[in-house]
Amino acid sequence: MYAAPLADIKATLEQMIEAGRLSQTELFADATPETVEAVVAEAAKLAESAMAPINHSGDQEGSRLENGVVRTPTGYKEAYAQIAEGGWVGMAADPEHGGMGLPITVMSAVNEMMASANLSLSLCPLLSQGAIEALEKHGTPEQKALYLPKLISGEWNGAMNLTEPQAGSDVGALRTKAEPVGDGSYRIEGGKIWISWGDNDCASSTVHLVLARLPGAPAGSRGISLFVVPKFLPNADGGLGERNALKVVSLDHKMGLHGSPTCVMAYEGATGWLVGEENKGLACMFTMMNNARLGVGIEGVGIAEMATQKAMAFAMERRQGKTPTQDGQGTIVEFADVRRMLMDMASLTQAARAIAYACAFQLDMARAAPTAEARADAAAMGAFLTPLAKAFGTDVGIEVAQLGVQVHGGMGFIEETGAAQYSRDVRVTAIYEGTNGIQAMDLVGRKLADGGAAAERALGAAAELATAMAAGAAALQGPAMALAEAVGAARETTRWMLEAAPNDRAAGGVDYLRLLSLTFGGMYLLRAAKGGDPRRVALARSFAARRLPEVKALAVRATQGAEDLYALDAQTLSTVS
């Protein structure tokens, strides 16, 4: 069963990313380390006691569509009510509409614990957070007054309607139509797929944010507008009125996340209202994309943490064969190969967590820092770290969950154990909210468009730490030197990227993203080890010895260019022979 890693979260916040700086800003003056610790501890209780106990049963039972209505698994409704009552849906929302106004950094820690405890259920508040943010930034005053209090309180939930069958990663290809009715509302017609929590029996209504095209809108991504389309049309008093003309056609049969209803939606002349400007829908979506991507990265961290805990507990109990220690009588945790896996799991998890929280911190400082320059710097760094937080966080989630299955041996393949569920649930996180390949394209495209300034700022900090610690405590000199080498390879690769043609960058993007992430991960682990805590020293050493060597291999891969990949025409490449 899940136990929130409170000390690790605290160490990440305080030692690795120095989040204490938040409370020195005016905006987050209340977010002192003590308050943050108390908030995190409160959320930990909720995750442990209300969400974790129904994670496995929810997977086995699954959400179902019955007479056009989604029934979530037993216990979801009650657990959701607790999430809502605790104020966790609106924890980062503006206090003006009932939110807690917490920094994204703290929200990320809370979201991580909810993802660890029950990823399927955690998606419901996570998606509401996205809807809240979109309406806060782009809604009219009337829309804000109508929707925000109910979304923030959790009475209603939010759902994002982007994808259509022909328009997955390429959102610009979507076809859903919005016709002005003349009274300020629009008639929405079209179909959407992969709509997580598009309907449910936890909230009393679902507020859909829907991307659609106005008549005569330009083709492609410049002709898309954003609409708010509630399941029930609100009455003048904000209560639930008539049922809107939208419905759930079916639920997808997925590899994992069985508790989370993934809806195929049909809009059949549903009534909606424009959010933001006409044809600026994608821009509206993009303003919250950083947070959403960070949120998904955090999902990966959450599953990595849970899979690690589960594997550790199993390895501590399971007896098989003669161990090299304890007169051969130990449990399998005593085998070197099992320890290798556990150390990899723990250190990768902590590295991914640090990168994700660091990203969150920068997004907070982009709002809260005292000067415009500092805010701009933080925004740039947050934008730079976002694809890393998303792709590395979810890749680590998958990798660690797979290692967790392996530690369990045969029991890992049996569903009763639960280890398999983590590997199934987390799989989609590398795909949705922009595949990890798309994250890499974002990194080597948009995020290097500053001439590598953000990359160099981050790598410079790592180099500085490496230099300082190479002359410090003996146990950390080796890791410091490994970090320095990794920084060297990362800098060289960055230079190569900056000079390379776009498609050559694209060919190496995924590898570049990973090598940067490993390098930064090594930096954060080393920073936390500075205090001399034996566990943190051991993890930093393990990561430096066993994961940082990958950086050089990745640098070779990342800088191969695209030419060879096109040596075969597609037909020859794909023909079975």
Place this chain on the structure above:
Amino acid sequence: MYAAPLADIKATLEQMIEAGRLSQTELFADATPETVEAVVAEAAKLAESAMAPINHSGDQEGSRLENGVVRTPTGYKEAYAQIAEGGWVGMAADPEHGGMGLPITVMSAVNEMMASANLSLSLCPLLSQGAIEALEKHGTPEQKALYLPKLISGEWNGAMNLTEPQAGSDVGALRTKAEPVGDGSYRIEGGKIWISWGDNDCASSTVHLVLARLPGAPAGSRGISLFVVPKFLPNADGGLGERNALKVVSLDHKMGLHGSPTCVMAYEGATGWLVGEENKGLACMFTMMNNARLGVGIEGVGIAEMATQKAMAFAMERRQGKTPTQDGQGTIVEFADVRRMLMDMASLTQAARAIAYACAFQLDMARAAPTAEARADAAAMGAFLTPLAKAFGTDVGIEVAQLGVQVHGGMGFIEETGAAQYSRDVRVTAIYEGTNGIQAMDLVGRKLADGGAAAERALGAAAELATAMAAGAAALQGPAMALAEAVGAARETTRWMLEAAPNDRAAGGVDYLRLLSLTFGGMYLLRAAKGGDPRRVALARSFAARRLPEVKALAVRATQGAEDLYALDAQTLSTVS
């Protein structure tokens, strides 16, 4: 849908491992390249037309236990009948009892195609092959006469009963009892778990090979004997007699392989007969362990091939966004990052296939080579390559299936597509028949006990090829140099392993196994590229540029030793903090 990769299989057999040498031996004189090609083509038809069409439906339907009897999914019975009629169950069995007497090399190619087409169903003949081999080697003449013809014809199927809840990887800990009855038979009492195809409605009886302890047998692995325990007691004429006192208690609910019934078995005073000598049961099992492990490695190759085909087909059809080629109008196969994944998938699959087939070839030559010395050399090489074939084959199966999901994007997470099934089905192959960690322990323990002779023989061949080709065709000079570097790192790591303490080797075993496998894979791909075929040249170049660089990183990891892994006591390591 699956299309057997006949040209790739042929190239592997003829160019990579030079299997033509088999027909120069007396034992396999009939296995000429032409005959082998005809046999493979015949099996290909069966896999494509009878097995592949029921792969997805079988996963969705699953095997069920109804009134104590296993019902396999719709169509399994009919497809199994075709496998049996084609003689594929007994394809490598002795012709004396109705087998085809084919080399293991050819059997491996056939098994690969069956695994690609329908892994769940393919396990049934695969396990029968194991039972046949055990009885051929250790059965009495009466046992052979009674069981072999029916197993070889497929009328009955074979099942292996090793695991008990407390005895997974540590088979020596098992507790099932066998009491002599006095008439030459034994009374078997105990429970077994994870018994694949332990009951079914495809064959008319199931022949269980059961490991159990005789009264007063020594503790541990030296007190285990092997018994044959049929579902129905045979009549004097070989027909089915009375039902034996064994039953299926339940079927496991697994992450994948839903079509394959995984039984919890209860032996309640079942009648069995000793196979081989008393207390030599594990040795009997070990004589067929190489083949069984190779068989599982081949399962990984089969799924890798299938996942690659599926991803290629999807990437050729799916349109999303503006491609960097074809005026932006191409399908996603035109994106560099998608090509990177596809090239990795194809080249890894071919590398794993070559290693597995090379292992099979050595196992054949261990029987067929003309001199005792050549047979001993082949046996040693076959034993050395077995853990690589098993662990690398299955790791590649998992890695490639995961890449396949990723290429599919959101469709990869939806079960209807089929890509997810491959990743679920293949997951257990890294676990059963000895986890991949155990394969690595076997490699750095038993398989290096020759002082590294087999390793050096294999690496020497790779070095020779690299030297020859570094001066050959320009397109292959780079890959040849990359191979030479990999060989250098592999040799250094081998030397380190030979000098290291056992637990230090154990700590690096998994990484050492992978670096050897990548090196040999690079060699085989280069050998196939020698002829200048553009597809093979491209794959060899891609593998050398993008996968061989891993070898150096793995060498660093492999040679870290165990000390750091024990820096924390287990309690500190595992405590959530």
